[in-house]
Amino acid sequence: MGRIWEEHRASVIALGAALIGFMLSAYIVPEEEQVVVIAAGEPVRTVNTPGGKTEAGIYLRIPFYERVARIEKRVLDLDMTDEEVLSNDQQRLLVNAYARFRISDPIRMVERAGTTEGVRIALEPILNSVLRQELGRRTFSAMLTAERGTALANVRDNLNRQARQYGAEVIDVQIKRTDLPDGAPLQSAFQRMETDREREARTIRAQGARDARIIRAEADAQAAKIYADSFGKDPGFYDFYRAMQSYDATFAPENGNASSSIILSPDNEYLRQFRGRR
Template sequence: MNRIGFYVAGALVVLMILFSTLFIVDQRQFAVIYALGEIKEVVTEPGLKFKLPPPFQNVVFLDRRIQTLDSPETRPIFTAEKKSLVIDWLIKWQITDARQFIRNNGVDIRNVENKLSPIVQAAFNEEVTKRTVRNMLSTERDKVMQDVRGRLVDEAKAFGISIVDVRIKRVDFSANITDSIYRRMESERKRVANELRSTGAAEGEKIRADADRQREVIVAEAYRDAQKVQGDGDAKASAIFAESFGRDPQFAAFYRSLTAYRAAFRSKSDVMVMDPSSDFFRAMRGAPAPAPAAPTGKR
């Protein structure tokens, strides 16, 4: 029984040693085999691989996928005209030389990112200081990204990586400049609004003046037409009266007397001192009115 247990224990030890010599390389990874602390081999092909058992050989895996590094903080960068800009950027990078990567950075990706971040920021500083704000906001934005990527090529080789892409996420003014720009924009909008108000007031006065002028013209024309109509009516009335009075002179004289009485005795408080036998009271006395003189001819 003791011999069987010994065999079982030996078999387990052999299996453990066998399993320690096997490892699987994923297609998303590099496998770096160490032999007594030195890099022995870098395995790039995926699949089941073999190595010596520890402590003779150990294996470390590195991520070979594309990594993203964002700008750690927003620092102002001065342009060619000394304007302060804040630029948010990102870069895409990938491990291409595992040996070089481990020699310079170890196996922790954060080590290379901590070293690469200030290098990228310095490259952006050098490119932005050559250009104006207008260039950075419109025409040369792509050129800046290309130039920064070109500057990082040699630096990336020293780290055992390659730069896949460089992108600018945001370009903005720093906080103090942004406030001044907003104030200037506000004052400009107020100036435009005041101009529009003054223009509107002037147009309103012009419209009101034109309306008043048209009203005066319309009233004057209406008064002229009314006077003309009234004159025509008075002329027709006079013609009718003349024709009627010509047919009956006595009635005409009587009508004129009544009209005179109406005008003279319009108010009850009026007092008149006259001779009752005067011609003014002829109609009241019933005396016939003198016939008008016959016309002697045309003028």
């Protein structure tokens, strides 16, 4: 009986030791994480890295010799607090930006930055510097146009080149807000923008008036040519037509001639059309 108990107890101990060993060796990799297994301070293998099919599941390591570094597989954010940037037109801007990135090379990330927080700490001053350089080439008004997209694309590309040394890939860079500091600089900028728009409006109106004069002169010249061509075919009719226009302008009631008398000699040249002579 005692011998059976001893054998049973040995089996229980062996099973318990195997269970403890399994618990110390096994680790679970969820879909949203990637893992770097580190042995003696050096990365030796990875699990569930981006770019391939999911490798989520249960894995084993050598207890006390290998350790597991867990790294976020999803897209991460890098926030930039309000920073003053000097634009090309010497305006002080308050810029609030953010970047989105993911860890594409976990081994390099572990070797260069250690953790994802280490990547954030390394990329934050780089984002600040690149943003200052890019916005410093442009005016404040340009950042309110489509040129803003080009500037952000350049910032993203430059930041991505720097981020690769930390095993990261920058997906996007966006500016949440671009403002002038409160106070006199802001009011001065608004007044300058208003003046620029008024100057632009005056230029457009002047160009419109010039074009109108040109069009009117060309139309008058064309009309005169048409009249000359038409009346040149029958000078007598043209003389009669002009005389009728003159009579209408002279004797029309609206010209104040309704109660007035005009005394002319019957042989007056002005009345020749009434006599049937041309």
